[in-house]
Amino acid sequence: MNQNVAIRSVRQEDFPAWKLLWDGYNAFYGRSGPTALPADITPMTWSRFFDAYEPVHALVAESEGQLLGLAHFLYHRSTTQLGPSCYLQDLFTLDAARGKGIGRALIEEVCRRAREAGSPRVYWQTHETNATAMQLYDRVAEKSGFVVYRKLL
Template sequence: MTSASPITIRPVAKSDFAAWLPLWAGYNRFYGRFGPTALPDEITAMTWSRFFDAYEPVHALVAESGGELVGLTHYLYHRNSTRIVPVCYLQDIFTAESVRGRGVGKALIEAVYEKAKAAGCDRVYWQTHETNTTAMRLYDQVAEKTGFVVYAKAL
């Protein structure tokens, strides 16, 4: 891929697995899920299979440039107690280091906006780690901070 190669955003295809997997691994590595804390292979396999299951609300888009996958995003639709229409949760987004700063992340987010709107959603939301300041500079341009703090408890 050259720096001049155009970026194409498209739905992931079953034939993309080998090219998607290193991006997925890079995303998980960024968030500390590698080595002893790596996701089990079963989770990766289940995540992948959900993209192609018509009964699952989980979807994936990839960014392609010069014949290579250079980014991914996973998102899902769900009901919400404060809306009649569904909302979209952008769960994962990652771009290859080689294309950072070229608008790939923004293009992926905007593609999710389009898909969500077409699915009848009126809101897309996501979260990121407080240390991910590079990504937050982009997020501040394409969305608004809600002020909510996320709590979680493993069960």
Template sequence: MATEALAVRQAVPGDFAGWLPLWHGYNEFYGRAGDSAPPASLTEATWERFFDGMEPMEALVAELEGRLVGLAHIIFHRNTGLVGPTCYLQDLFAAPEIRGRGIGRALIEGVYARARAAGARRVYWHTHESNAVAQRLYDGVAERSGFIVYRQDL
């Protein structure tokens, strides 16, 4: 497969069947499978949010030879350090069988383009400390901020 045929674009409602296996793969990668998998109601709500004009969430997909092979989910929000919106890249995933072929990089570049179009001055994301493969990509396309993430589920 050559990346010349790769297209990164906004998801459309008709992409659900191609997006769903990628969504499941993303969740499985992070240990959310089986009993800990997101319920169908959350998957449906997530998908619907991408097309609700009142929601700050969007989905990009990577398409190769008519097949969806990657996804990127973004959220625009305010930031006390910038006047314009900030873009949070929440989810990034490429189909395992085509990894290493530029899909992740193309999706990140697509996120950058979408963020610029929305007037955002910053895109940021998190990755797990054990995800060394992804970090090699990220080190080439962004600056490591040095921040450590704390969270508390409520």
């Protein structure tokens, strides 16, 4: 990774640049235009990053004043371990920043923070068609063997 890239917590003044990344992330997963998230989701998500009561956190990758990527993660209880689990919910980098170690650096920083929080594991999921991301994930983690199911309500 470029030595000029810093991984840090998001700050209030990052909102415009974070929003561009967030919109890119959502568009990547088909959530844009008529399938966009409801309008109240983005401001609520943003506010959670700054609410000490919320277990939701945001990191950004920054170089020369430009945000290149984001990672959102949260902690939750588990019935099978004492420490909290850490779920890496969102990971995204700009197209121009891909293949430069930024995604890996964001994952590593989430893992570092999870260890500090007493979490014995970090886990995440991606869409089965996201072959580029899976190449990275296969290098930095192991597959759990579990299949994810969901039912929209």
